[in-house]
Amino acid sequence: xxxxLLGVILPLVAWAVEMKSHICAEVFFDPLPGPLFSLLWLxxxxxxxxxxxxxxxHRRGLGVLCGMAQVVALVYTLWFLPLTLISVxxxxxxxxxxxALAPLLALPFCLTGLRSxxxxxxxxxxxxxxxxxxxxxxxxxxxxxxxxxxxxxxxxPATRSRGLCWLRAFGDQQTLLEACYNQAGWSKCPVGxxxxxxxxxxxxxxxxLFFRAHGIPFNDFPPPRSARRFLDDADLHDMVTDDxxxxxxxxxxxxxxxxxxxxxxxxxVDSTGSTAQWDWDLTFANDTSSQREARCQVxxxxxxxxxxxxxxxxxxxxxxxIASRGKARLAYEEVVSQKRDPLLVTxxxxxxxLVQCFPVPPSGTMHIRLRIAAPLLLEGDGAWLKAPxxxxxxxxxxxxxxxxxxxxxxxxxxxxxxxxxxxxxxLLWERVSRPSQASVWCxxxxxxxxxxxxxxxxxxxxxxLWVVVDGSVGMEPYRREIVSALHxxxxxxxxxxxxxxxxxxxxQPLAAADAANMEQAAHQMELAPLQGGQDNVPALxxxxxxxxxxxxxxxxxxxxxxxxxxxxxSVVSLACRTGPNLVLEELGCKxxxxxxxxxxDIQRQLAVLSGQRPDWQRLELKQNxxxxxxxxxxxxxxxxxxxxxxxxxLKLAVSYGLVTPLTGAVVLENDAQERELGLRPxxxxxxxxxxxxxxxxxxxxxxxxxxxxxxxxx
Numbered sequence: 001x002x003x004x005l006l007g008v009i010l011p012l013v014a015w016a017v018e019m020k021s022h023i024c025a026e027v028f029f030d031p032l033p034g035p036l037f038s039l040l041w042l043x044x045x046x047x048x049x050x051x052x053x054x055x056x057x058h059r060r061g062l063g064v065l066c067g068m069a070q071v072v073a074l075v076y077t078l079w080f081l082p083l084t085l086i087s088v089x090x091x092x093x094x095x096x097x098x099x100a101l102a103p104l105l106a107l108p109f110c111l112t113g114l115r116s117x118x119x120x121x122x123x124x125x126x127x128x129x130x131x132x133x134x135x136x137x138x139x140x141x142x143x144x145x146x147x148x149x150x151x152x153x154x155x156x157p158a159t160r161s162r163g164l165c166w167l168r169a170f171g172d173q174q175t176l177l178e179a180c181y182n183q184a185g186w187s188k189c190p191v192g193x194x195x196x197x198x199x200x201x202x203x204x205x206x207x208x209l210f211f212r213a214h215g216i217p218f219n220d221f222p223p224p225r226s227a228r229r230f231l232d233d234a235d236l237h238d239m240v241t242d243d244x245x246x247x248x249x250x251x252x253x254x255x256x257x258x259x260x261x262x263x264x265x266x267x268x269v270d271s272t273g274s275t276a277q278w279d280w281d282l283t284f285a286n287d288t289s290s291q292r293e294a295r296c297q298v299x300x301x302x303x304x305x306x307x308x309x310x311x312x313x314x315x316x317x318x319x320x321x322i323a324s325r326g327k328a329r330l331a332y333e334e335v336v337s338q339k340r341d342p343l344l345v346t347x348x349x350x351x352x353x354l355v356q357c358f359p360v361p362p363s364g365t366m367h368i369r370l371r372i373a374a375p376l377l378l379e380g381d382g383a384w385l386k387a388p389x390x391x392x393x394x395x396x397x398x399x400x401x402x403x404x405x406x407x408x409x410x411x412x413x414x415x416x417x418x419x420x421x422x423x424x425x426x427l428l429w430e431r432v433s434r435p436s437q438a439s440v441w442c443x444x445x446x447x448x449x450x451x452x453x454x455x456x457x458x459x460x461x462x463x464x465l466w467v468v469v470d471g472s473v474g475m476e477p478y479r480r481e482i483v484s485a486l487h488x489x490x491x492x493x494x495x496x497x498x499x500x501x502x503x504x505x506x507x508q509p510l511a512a513a514d515a516a517n518m519e520q521a522a523h524q525m526e527l528a529p530l531q532g533g534q535d536n537v538p539a540l541x542x543x544x545x546x547x548x549x550x551x552x553x554x555x556x557x558x559x560x561x562x563x564x565x566x567x568x569x570s571v572v573s574l575a576c577r578t579g580p581n582l583v584l585e586e587l588g589c590k591x592x593x594x595x596x597x598x599x600x601d602i603q604r605q606l607a608v609l610s611g612q613r614p615d616w617q618r619l620e621l622k623q624n625x626x627x628x629x630x631x632x633x634x635x636x637x638x639x640x641x642x643x644x645x646x647x648x649x650l651k652l653a654v655s656y657g658l659v660t661p662l663t664g665a666v667v668l669e670n671d672a673q674e675r676e677l678g679l680r681p682x683x684x685x686x687x688x689x690x691x692x693x694x695x696x697x698x699x700x701x702x703x704x705x706x707x708x709x710x711x712x713x714x
Contacts, residue, residue, distance in 0.1 A: 002109075003048055003051070003052060003109050004048075004052065006105045006106055006109060007044070007045065007048035007106050007109035007110070007113075008045045008048045008049045008052070009045075010101075010102050010105060010106065011041070011042075011044045011045040011102045011103070011106050012042075012045045013102075014099045014101075014102035015032075015038070015041055015042065015045075015099075015102075017099065018031065018032060018099045019032065019038070023099070024099045024100065028083060029079075031076065031079065031080075031099060033144070034140065036136065036140050037140060040068070040072045040133065040136065040137065040140075041072065041076070043065055043068045043069040043072055043133075044069045044072060044073050044102075044103070044106050044110060045106075046065060046069070047062070047065045047066045047068070047069035047110065047113060048069075048106070048109055048110070048113060050062055050065060051066075051113050061125065062125075063124050063125035063126045063128075063129060064125040064126070064128055064129035064132065065129060066110065066113045066126060066129060067125065067126040067127060067128065067129020067130040067131075067132070067133065068129040068130070068132060068133040069110045069113070069129075069133075070107075070110045070111055070126075070129075070130065070133075071129075071130050071133035071134055071137070072103075072133055072137075073103045073106050073107040073110045073111075074103075074107060075137060076103035077103045077104045077107050079103075080099075080100040080101070080103060080104065083100040084100065084101065084104065086100075087099075087100035087101045088101070143170065143171070143172040143175065144172060144175050145195065146166060146170045146171060146172075147167065147170075147171040147172045147175045147176055148175075148195040149166065149195055150163045150164070150165075150166030150167040150170070150171050150213075151163065151167065151171075151176070151179065151201055151206065151209060152195060152199070152201075153166060154166075154167060154209050154212070154213075155199075155201060155205060155209070161502065163209075164209075164212055164213055164502075164532060167209070167212075167213035168213050168214075168531055168532050171213060173214060174224060176206065176209070176210050176213065176214075177210065177218060177221055177224045178224045179201060179203070179206040180203055180206050180207045180210055180218040180253070181203065181223060181224060181253055182203055182206070203244060203253075207556075207557075208557040208558070211533040211554075211556045211557050212532055212533045212557065213532055213533070214473070214532065214533065215472040215473035215474040215531070215532050215533040215534075215553070216473075216474055216533070216554070217392070217554055217556040217579060217580060218253075219251065219252070219253055219254050219392065219393075219394065220579070221254075222254060222256075222396075223253070223254050223255075223256050243255060243292070243293065245295070245394070246293045246336070246358070247293065247332070247333050247336045247356075247358070249329065249346070249348075249354065250295075250354075251295045251296060251297055251354070251392045251393060251394050251580070252295065252394055253394060254394050254395070254396075255292050255293075255294075255394050255395060256288070257286060257287040257288035257292070258284065258285075258286050258287075258288070258292045258294060258360060258394070258395040258396070259284070259285050259287070259395050259396040259397070259398055259399070260282060260283070260284060260285075260393075260395055260396070260397045260398075260399055260420070261283045261284065261285035261365060261399055262281065262282070262283040262399060263280075263281070263282050263283075263397075263399060263400075263401040263402065263423070264280075264281045264401070264402040264403075264404070265278060265279075265280045265281075265387060265388070265401060265402070265403050265404070266278070266279045266280075266281075266403075266404040266405075266406070267279075267385060267387075267403075267404070267405045267406065267407075267430070268406045268407075269376070269385060269405065269406065269407035269408075269409075269411070269432060270633055270634075270635040270637060271407060271408050271409045271432070271434060272440060272631050272632070272633045272634075272635075273440050273442060273453065273633030273635050273637060273638050274375060274376040274378060274383055274434075274440070274453075274455075274619075275373065275374065275375050275376065275633075275635060275637035275638060275641065276373075276374050276375075276376060276385050276637070277307075277371065277372070277373055277374075277635070277637055278301075278304075278370075278371070278372040278373075278374065278387070278388060279369060279370075279371055280369065280370045280371075280372065280388060281367070281368075281369050282367070282368050282369075282370070283365050283366070283367045283368075284357065284360045284365060284366045284368075284395060285360070285364075285365050286360040286361060286362060286363065286364060286365070286366075287363065288362060288363075289362045289363070290362055291358070291359030291360065291361060291362060292358075292359065292360045293336070293356060293357070293358035293359065293360070293394075294355075294356070294357050294358070294360055294366065294394065294395050295354070295355065295356050295393065295394045295395075296354075296355050296390050296391075296392065296393035296394070296395070297348055297352055297353070297354055297355075297390070297391045297392040297393070297580060298352065298353040298354075298355060298370070298388050298389070298390060298391065299351060299352055299388060299389050299390075299391050299578070300351045300352065300353060300372060300374070300388055301351075301372070301374040301375075301385070301386035301387070301388060302351065302374075302375075302377060302386060302591070302593055302616075303374065303375045303619060303641065304351065304372050304373060304374035304375070304388070305372070305373055305374075305640060305641065305644040305658050305659065305660070306345055306353055306370060306371065306372055306658070306659035306665065307371050307372065307373045307640050307656075307657055307658055307659075308320060308370075308371035308657055308665065309343060309345045309368065309369065309370055309371065309659075309665045309667060310368065310369040310371075310667070311342075311343040311357065311366075311367075311368050311667035312366075312367040312368070313669055313670075317369075318667050318668075318669075319667070320343065320345065320665035320666060320667045321665070321666055321667070321668075322653065322654045322657050322658065322659070322663050322664070322665055323654065323663065323664060323666060324650060324654075324662065324663060324664075325346060325661070325662055325663055325664045327664075328344060328346065328663070328664030328665065328666040329344065329346065329664060331666050331668065331673075332344035332356065332664075332666055335668055335669070335673060336358050336359075342357070342358060342666060342667060342668050342669070343355075343356070343357045343368055343665075343666065343667040344356045344357070344664060344665070344666050345370065345659050345664065345665040345666075346659065346664040346665075347659060347660060347661050348585060349584060349585025349586065349588070350584070350585075350588045350591070351591065352391070352585060353370075353659065355368075355370065370388075372388060373637045373640045373641060373644075374386070374637075375619045375637075375641060376432065377593065377616045377617075378455055378616065378617040379616055379617065381433065381434065381435065382431055382432065382433060382434065383431070383432040383434050384429050384430070384431055384432070384593075384595070385405070385411075385429065385430040385431075385432060386428070386429055386593070387403065387414065387423075387428040387429070387430070389423050389424055389425065389426065389428060389578065390423050390424055391424070391578055391579055391580055392579065392580045396420075397420030397421055397423070398420050399420055400417040400418065400419055400420065401417060401418050401419075401420070401422065401423045402416065402417045403415065403416060403417065403418075403428075405430050407430075407432055409432050409433060409434050410432070410433045411430050411431065411432045411433070412430070412431060413429045413430040413431045414428060414429065414430045424578050424579075425578070426575065426578055426594035427594060427595070427596070429595060438630055438631055439452065439453065439454055439628065439629060439630030439631070440452070440453045440630050440631050440632075440633050440638065441453065441627070441628045441630055441631075441632060441633070441638075442632065442633040442634070442635065442636065442638045442639060444623065444636070444639040444642075445636065445639075446639070446655060446656060447623065447639075449623040449624060449625055450623065450624050450625070450626065450627050450628055451621060451622075451623050451638045451639045451642045452621070452622055452623070452624055452628045452630070453619060453620070453621050453633075453638050454619075454620045455617040455618065455619055455620070456617065456618050456620055457614045457615065457617055457618065458615055458618050459611075460547065460608065460609050460610070460611045460615075461546075461547055461570070463493075463545060463546035463547065464493060464494040464495065464496065464510050464545060464546035464547075465491070465493050465494070465495045465496075465513075465546055465547050465548075465549065465606070465609055465610055466495070466496050466497075466498060466510075466543035466546060466547070466548045466549070467486070467495065467496070467497045467498070467521075467548075467549050467551065467606075468497075468498045468499075468500060468536065468539045468540055468543060468548055468549070468550045468551070468552075469482060469497065469498070469499050469500065469507075469525065469528075469551045469552075470500050470534060470536050470550075470551060470552035470553055470555075470576075471499045471500045471501035471502075471505070471528065471529070471530055471531070471534045471539075472530065472531075472532060472533045472534045472552075472553050473530050473531050473532060473533070474533070474553035474554065474577055475530050475551075475552070475553050475576060475577075476530050477577075478551075478576040478577070478598050479525070479526070479530065481597065481598045481599035481602065482525055482551060482576075482598075482599075482602065483522045483525050483526050484522075484599050485599050485602035485603050485606065486518055486521050486522040486525060487518060487519060487522035488518075488603060489513060489518055489603065489606050490513055490514065490515065490518065491512075491513040491606070491610040491612065492512070492513075492610075493512075493513065493610050493611075494510045494511055494512055494513070494546075495508070495510070495511070495512075495513040495517070495518070495521075495610075496508055496509055496510035496511070496543070497521045497524070497525065498539045498542055498543060499525075499528050499539065500534050500535070500536040500538065500539035500540075500552075501528075501529065501531070501534055502531075502532075502534065504538050504539045504542045505528065507521050507524035507525055507528060508520060508521035508524065513610075533554075533555075533556070533557065535555075535557075535559055536550070536552060536555060536583060537559050537560070537561060537563075537564055537583065540564055540567070540571065541563055541564055541567075543567075546570070547570055547572065547609045548567070548570055548571045548572065549572050549574060549592075549602075549605055549606065549609055550571055550572065550573050550574065550589075551574050551576055551602065552573065552574075552575060552576065552581070553575070553576055553577040553579065554577060554578075554579030554580055554581055555580075555581045555582050555583045555584070556579065556580045556581070556582065557582065558582050559582065559583060559586075561583055561586045561587045564587060565587070568587050568588055568589045569589070569590075571587065571589035571590070572589065572590050572591075572592050572605060572609065573589055573590065573591045573592060574591075574592040574594075574601060574602065574605055575591070575594070576598055592605050593616065619641070621638060621641060621642040621645055622642070623642060639656070640656055640658065643655075643656040643658060644656075644658055644660065648660075648661070648662055649662075650662045650663065
């Protein structure tokens with residue numbers, strides 16, 4: 001009877017409870033990190049049940065199974081030994097702790113199982129089972145051990161290179177991803193706990209090493225199973241923090257259960273002024289029972305600026321207030337700590353916005369709108385309207401994004417809708433057919449001046465041209481197009497090609513871009529190793545003179561771009577793969593426009609930088625007190641773009657309602673919050689008299705009216 005209860009039923013119940021609730025995994029460590037561990041655990045009840053039920057002539061293989069069960073029960077007993085006393089108390093107080101005690105209580109029956117079988121029919125193979133279990137457990141833990149050992153080596157600057165080599169060659173990506181979401185401060189794996197004892201890796205450091213090892217930001221992947229346990233609605237949910245990045249100035253980790261429910265982008269094109277205004281409505285849905293913060297990084301169209309934001313509170317729209325960046329963020333963080341309804345929009349580098357809204361209510365939605373003013377890109381008899389796109393987010397995008405463009409001129413290009421992740425594409429364009437552009441002006445209602453717009457073509461700087469290629473593994477899908485573009489390029493200017501790897505590698509020294517040299521550069525690029533996530537700054541610094549065309553994927557780890565700042569104006573970035581790029585956020589260099597296949601875009605930029613073809617026409621804005629010549633635009637977009645182009649001016653940005661590096665747009669729940677946090681002037685505060693004051697004023701009014709009536713009667 002005890003063998004049934006403690007050797008079969010208790011291990012089965014403990015396994016089922018842990019698989020359903022993950023209590024031990026949430027609070028201490030994960031005893032069942034994969035399917036193989038579940039199968040090994042189940043050898044315990046299986047061997048005891050076989051002993052009790054099988055007939056003497058049906059026991060072939062029982063010795064192997066019992067040997068495996070003995071090793072598994074012993075190993076798990078040793079793992080759970082520090083938790084034994086805690087588990088006894090937990091069972092007495094809360095009825096929890098079966099998982100930790102089950103191997104210990106089943107161990108005696110596993111060790112004595114074969115003794116209960118008749119000596120004449122005792123099955124063989126016990127030692128084979130012992131060795132097989134030890135081998136399987138060793139092989140199961142080996143990737144975990146290598147991953148944590150490589151992680152510890154990579155954290156030390158002296159052994160960083162060796163640690164990254166281990167992680168790239170032998171590390172387990174899923175284990176490293178789980179460490180990126182680890183919020184408890186220790187490893188959820190016993191082997192990891194032993195290796196990292198006394199020095200657990202913080203999530204921020206692991207996220208950086210994840211990119212260096214795998215070349216892809218950790219939040220490009222859905223949350224791992226261990227992170228999903230943290231986000232489940234369990235009884236112990238309040239014992240862990242499920243969003244370490246809440247309220248911070250970054251996107252951070254994905255939030256399970258948070259998604260984009262609706263997304264619609266509507267553009268109104270001013271064909272006269274060659275500008276457009278985007279209204280982007282986003283509705284976030286939260287399927288969990290806890291409040292969530294939605295965060296995303298938005299890439300604006302070239303030359304665009306955010307000119308407003310709206311948050312719907314109790315189904316009523318509230319306009320954003322523009323304040324200094326520091327004041328807007330302090331207001332947002334203060335209200336987030338109170339779990340109220342704020343929206344914050346700030347810049348996150350050139351042409352980038354960081355959007356944060358909290359709280360998306362449990363089992364509810366949150367509706368916001370972003371307003372963006374953007375110039376059209378002009379080339380010949382056509383104009384191009386670029387749609388904003390999402391570079392990074394902490395929510396799922398399973399809904400379609402819908403487009404609507406209002407323009408009096410013929411236009412085509414944007415589809416009616418794109419799937420959820422399709423908005424990350426850099427190729428969402430609307431092409432407008434229009435005649436050659438003349439000078440345009442509009443009346444600025446704020447300054448009462450006239451904003452005048454002209455378009456010109458920039459000329460390339462003379463000198464050599466460098467092509468710097470990101471050596472990250474994320475560039476592998478684009479290798480063939482890069483090779484083809486290099487193979488076809490010819491120029492009278494000297495051209496050099498560098499690869500940004502663990503060390504800067506020269507694929508082609510600075511030389512004339514003739515057939516022989518470019519074929520050699522293309523051949524070297526075809527053979528070049530692409531691995532991990534590389535720091536591109538050393539390669540950019542190695543190109544000491546001339547223009548630089550930088551071909552890259554994402555750069556999601558912080559780097560020091562200070563030494564590169566003097567060369568920022570000479571760098572032209574061409575993103576092969578959209579995503580967060582901390583180098584671009586800090587450096588502020590020019591970003592090339594993607595309009596077609598990568599190979600065609602590379603060839604275009606090489607031709608532009610070498611002076612073989614003109615670039616896009618550049619918008620130049622100025623203000624005059626007199627009405628200029630040209631066509632009049634009835635849109636204020638030109639004035640907004642003029643204000644955005646001015647040198648850093650806080651008062652000007654606030655006056656025009658623009659989100660710039662000096663300002664932020666913040667929406668709070670009500671006027672009282674805005675006044676309390678200093679976002680509204682005191683003159684805006686309505687004066688509500690006290691009841692006694694109202695009575696006194698009423699009495700005085702009655703006396704005055706009575707006196708006037710008496711004088712008239714007389």
